[in-house]
Every structure is written in structure tokens, then in C-alpha cells.
Amino acid sequence: MNDTLIIENERLEIQLLLEAIYLKYGHDFRSYAFTHTKRRLEHRRSIEGFKNFSEMQHRVIYDEAFFNSLLLDLSINVTEMFRDPWFYKRIRDVVLPHLKTYPYAKVWHAGCSAGQEVYSMCILLEEEGMDDRVQVYATDFNELILQKAKDGIYPMDLVRDYTANYQKAGGLRSFSDYYSADYDNVIMKRSLKDHVLFSSHNLVTDGVFGEMNVIFCRNVLIYFNKELQNRVLQLFWDSLCPGGFLCLGSKESLRFSSVADKFDVVSEREKIYRKKRSPSTL
Amino acid sequence: MKKYEAVVIGVSAGGLAALDAILPTLDASFMMPVLVVQHLSPDMESYLPLHLNMRCALHAKEAEDKESLRPGTIYVAPPNYHLMVEEDKTMALSAQARVNFSRPSVDVLFETAAEVFCDRLVGVVLTGANSDGAAGLAKIKQFGGLTIVQDPATAEVDAMPKAALKSTAVDYVLPLDCIGPFLQTLARQGLHESSPGE
Structure with a gap:
């Protein structure tokens, strides 16, 4: 499979994962900037050792505790006091x-x-x-x-x-x-x-x-x-x-x-x- | 000959002199966007676009969130933000955690650009005191892009070029003063290439 096709398929898997999160838990990340979201999800995927995002989607649907950790990944949580x-x-x-x-x-x-x-x-x-x-x-x-x-x-x-x-x-x-x-x-x-x-x-x-x-x-x-x-x-x-x-x-x-x-x-x-x-x- | 669509450059300690040796040598016919990550102190206002504009034929500016990439423009990552490339060839900024103790991080730019431009991307790692950019350059190579590393012997600080050389089979190891002319040649090849593809 060439690289472009891999990236297209992966994008599809991520869109389905975000759709699943929305349908199951009501949190809507479908309109987030894509690259940012993908990097956050990729981070979790590699920590947990999932082969792909479809595997991760199955886990998200059946395991609310896992979803909650994913929710933390997708939250914007880098800030500081008197930033700038x-x-x-x-x-x-x-x-x-x-x-x-x-x-x-x-x-x-x-x-x-x-x-x-x-x-x-x-x-x-x-x-x-x-x-x-x-x-x-x-x-x-x-x-x-x-x-x-x-x-x-x-x-x-x-x-x-x-x-x-x-x-x-x-x-x-x-x-x-x-x-x-x-x-x-x-x-x-x-x-x-x-x-x-x-x-x-x-x-x-x-x-x-x-x-x-x-x-x-x-x-x-x-x-x-x-x-x-x-x-x-x-x-x-x-x-x-x-x-x-x-x-x-x-x-x-x-x-x-x-x-x-x-x-x-x-x-x-x-x-x-x-x-x-x-x-x-x- | 292959047509390249974009150049990404990562540089850290000793970066200003290195960029000065490369970017001012590119002439107005250079039709690729050039994206630069230089590690800077987070609360410094970036003087780099201003500095480059006084020296370069190409227009230099700070990269803005959701901005489209234009040919022949130099985009500099703002201090304290990661710079990424989106699928639609716009840029995105992020204030997420540091990567390799750095924000902006070279790896973040290289990895996201590699996925967008695949074999149409040129990645350049220059002088620096850490290993940021090594993983990103390996990804560019993996996606078929062209990889260039500054010859460590000509680098003010050689850790970053050395780490990049260790991470992947780099295509070209060039002395600092040859990198600009080499990029110019790549851009000309692209111009003369009429048909898409190889």
C-alpha cells in the first residue's frame, strides 16, 4: 500500500473513532483541528499498543474508563499562571x-x-x-x-x-x-x-x-x-x-x-x- | 527528476548564522514554501522574520494558525508554539506539551509535513545541541521525502546533525555553504518539470 493510501485510510479510521465517541458519549471532537487530534490519539494508541485506530474504537465503545483517559488526552491541558x-x-x-x-x-x-x-x-x-x-x-x-x-x-x-x-x-x-x-x-x-x-x-x-x-x-x-x-x-x-x-x-x-x-x-x-x-x- | 513541493528546516543552537548562510542564497524564482523551526526562548518575541526579511529575496513571516502555505515564502514557527502542517496545506499552531524539551519542536513540524507532502518534501537538519529533528527526519525518509543534514564538521554545535544522521539513511550530508545552492537546484528542477510524477 502506498503512503497516501495509508494516510487516507487512517484518516477514515480516526473519523469513525470520533463519530463513535460522539454517538456513545456525546463529546464532539469532529470539528477539532485534525492534525492536533490525530497526534493526541496517536500518542494514546502507541502507549496502549493498539495496532490501529479501529482496534482503539472498539475499546472506546466498550470501556468507559478507557474513554475517560482518552478524554484527558483530547482535552487542552497545557497552561500556566500569568501565561504571557x-x-x-x-x-x-x-x-x-x-x-x-x-x-x-x-x-x-x-x-x-x-x-x-x-x-x-x-x-x-x-x-x-x-x-x-x-x-x-x-x-x-x-x-x-x-x-x-x-x-x-x-x-x-x-x-x-x-x-x-x-x-x-x-x-x-x-x-x-x-x-x-x-x-x-x-x-x-x-x-x-x-x-x-x-x-x-x-x-x-x-x-x-x-x-x-x-x-x-x-x-x-x-x-x-x-x-x-x-x-x-x-x-x-x-x-x-x-x-x-x-x-x-x-x-x-x-x-x-x-x-x-x-x-x-x-x-x-x-x-x-x-x-x-x-x-x-x- | 522529482518535483518537490515544500522544504522544512530544523535548527537550534547556532541557528541564526546557519539560516543566514542558507536562506539569503535562495532567489525570487524559488517556488516552494520554506517552514522553519528554530528553538528560541519562549518569552522572546521572534525577531527572526524581521531579520530574514532584511536579507532574503523571499518573503519571511511568522507562521499563523490556519494560514495557507504560499510558494516562495519563509514561515517561521512562533516562540512557544508547535508548528504543524494540515492535510489541506494550511498551517496549524499548538501550545501542547513540549516535545524533546522543545516548543516549537522540529519533530512535530517534520512528522506532520511528511504525512502531507510524502515524497514531495525536503527536510533539512542544521546545527543544534539536542536530538530534536532526528525522529522527524526519519519519518520524512520513510515517506519517500528527501533528507539533508548539515555536515557536522561545519556545524556550530554538532549534536543535532549527528543525531539525525544516526536516525536514518540520510540522502545528502552537505557543508553549510552548499545547502542553499542545493535547495535552489531542487527548486529549478521542479520548475522545469512539466508533467506531474517522475
Whole structure:
């Protein structure tokens, strides 16, 4: 068999596997960027020693525990605190002053993964004296990862990087004020999550989420295909109040999306956008 | 003679000088896209596209997610993201875990490009201090692509070329200053090849 044919057949097997996952468990990865998905599945296939993806499909259908481990593979779970420090500096300098003009504001971390960016935002809010006036929603489709976010426990060796990021982001205190440490791990200060509601939400299959003032969704959309990106961006537009902020990952842009003209660019490099007020309210 | 469709280059320590010795020698008739992974510090803004644009006849830019590959363009992987090629010949970025302690990783680019371009791909491994790119180059070879490794004797750091040479039966081991002209020759052959196939 030539290489092209092998790749075509393998693609077919992967499409069937994703279809099986959707039909059996309701998780829809069919509109994810294909190469990314294939690499994640390939990783699991080689660990488990399946000869091919069809074998893996059989196991997925009959073994829910196996499916759950696959779900972790397919989740986007690489993030850090104060990721791209310059971004958080911009949030503090530009977005938070706007939020301060509201008596009460709502912030949504969509696809919050293990919560690193949620705690980063909570730290900013506390330092700006706004934590009592902001409700933070943190959502992810993966319950296991969401539980990690709730726990707020992170490996000590990562905290060194987080600390450096925090300082570069213009942190006002010592980062160690926000956690207590044992030998291998740190646990984030409990009061940080006093105003956080963790809940399950799937961007692919679930609907509009509240009247948000700020939505964070960083480095999630790059794993979606163009059509799904546009669908999710429309969901964000629908979930934002007029003048609300949308924050994307540093390599994600509204520029070529179907909602580009419904947002103003606040900060191009940091990928901070603002929902235009509708003409009738101008 | 075979017509090639794309070139992928992986480089690490000593990379800037090596790229400077190759990419500026390609002239405007060079019709293949060139995708480059250079290991960089994650929080550095990439100066590489700017740097290359001042020296190269080809247009250099940072690779963007979902962007289509265009001929005669140099695409540089952004710091802290993997660069991949999708089946429809667009590029995709990923912030997934490091591979070979690297993000971007040469292996990730090479492996995904190999599956898309198969025997129409040219892979080049240059100077570097680790073994990233070795597995990727082996995959390019496995899919019938052309493999080139910088002669370790001419590499600022020879670990990466040596690892690549160990991983597969590499087609050409070339001194640094011969790689650019060689790529140019490959591109010309492609141009003069009118019928598809061999």
C-alpha cells in the first residue's frame, strides 16, 4: 500500500473513532483541528499498543474508563499562571479600570483547564481591590480537569515559572503570598476562589453563558477548525454584554473570523477585543 | 527528476548564522514554501522574520494558525508554539506539551509535513545541541521525502546533525555553504518539470 493510501485510510479510521465517541458519549471532537487530534490519539494508541485506530474504537465503545483517559488526552491541558505576562499587565492596565466603573461584574474563563489562568485573574482582582465585586465563572468540559481547577494544587517545580511570570506581569506582592507549600506541591490560598463558580460547560455542544463583562478563552480556539471557531466566537459575542471584553490566546485572532466587524480591537498584540455597542444604544 | 513541493528546516543552537548562510542564497524564482523551526526562548518575541526579511529575496513571516502555505515564502514557527502542517496545506499552531524539551519542536513540524507532502518534501537538519529533528527526519525518509543534514564538521554545535544522521539513511550530508545552492537546484528542477510524477 502506498503512503497516501495509508494516510487516507487512517484518516477514515480516526473519523469513525470520533463519530463513535460522539454517538456513545456525546463529546464532539469532529470539528477539532485534525492534525492536533490525530497526534493526541496517536500518542494514546502507541502507549496502549493498539495496532490501529479501529482496534482503539472498539475499546472506546466498550470501556468507559478507557474513554475517560482518552478524554484527558483530547482535552487542552497545557497552561500556566500569568501565561504571557505582558497580557496580564494589559488586563490590569486597560481592562480592570473599565470593570471598576461597574458596581458588579461577571468574568468567564471558558475552557479553564486546571485553573491556572483563573487564579491569575483572581490575584489581579484581589490586588486591585475588586474581588468582592466580581463573580468569576470557570468552565471546562472535562470534569476531572475541572476538579483540579477547584482543588488549586500545583506542582512545586512549576511554581518557579509562575513566580517569574507573576513578577513580569507587574505583580504587586510576593507570589508566595498566594499559596502555601508542602514538599512537592502548593495549594492556592482558599480565599482566592471565594468568588469563583466552577462548572461544566462544553463550548462545542452547550449554549450561551450569561451576560459577561469579560470572557477569557486563551489557546482553545487554535484546536478547532475554522467553522467551529466561528460558531464559538458567535457564542462569545452572544454571551457578552455590550462593551464587554473578549481575550484570546496570543496566536489567535478575530481578524479572519466571521465576527471580526462586531468587535473593536483593544490591543492587537495581547489579543484583547471589545464587543461593539449595538447602533441603537449609541 | 522529482518535483518537490515544500522544504522544512530544523535548527537550534547556532541557528541564526546557519539560516543566514542558507536562506539569503535562495532567489525570487524559488517556488516552494520554506517552514522553519528554530528553538528560541519562549518569552522572546521572534525577531527572526524581521531579520530574514532584511536579507532574503523571499518573503519571511511568522507562521499563523490556519494560514495557507504560499510558494516562495519563509514561515517561521512562533516562540512557544508547535508548528504543524494540515492535510489541506494550511498551517496549524499548538501550545501542547513540549516535545524533546522543545516548543516549537522540529519533530512535530517534520512528522506532520511528511504525512502531507510524502515524497514531495525536503527536510533539512542544521546545527543544534539536542536530538530534536532526528525522529522527524526519519519519518520524512520513510515517506519517500528527501533528507539533508548539515555536515557536522561545519556545524556550530554538532549534536543535532549527528543525531539525525544516526536516525536514518540520510540522502545528502552537505557543508553549510552548499545547502542553499542545493535547495535552489531542487527548486529549478521542479520548475522545469512539466508533467506531474517522475
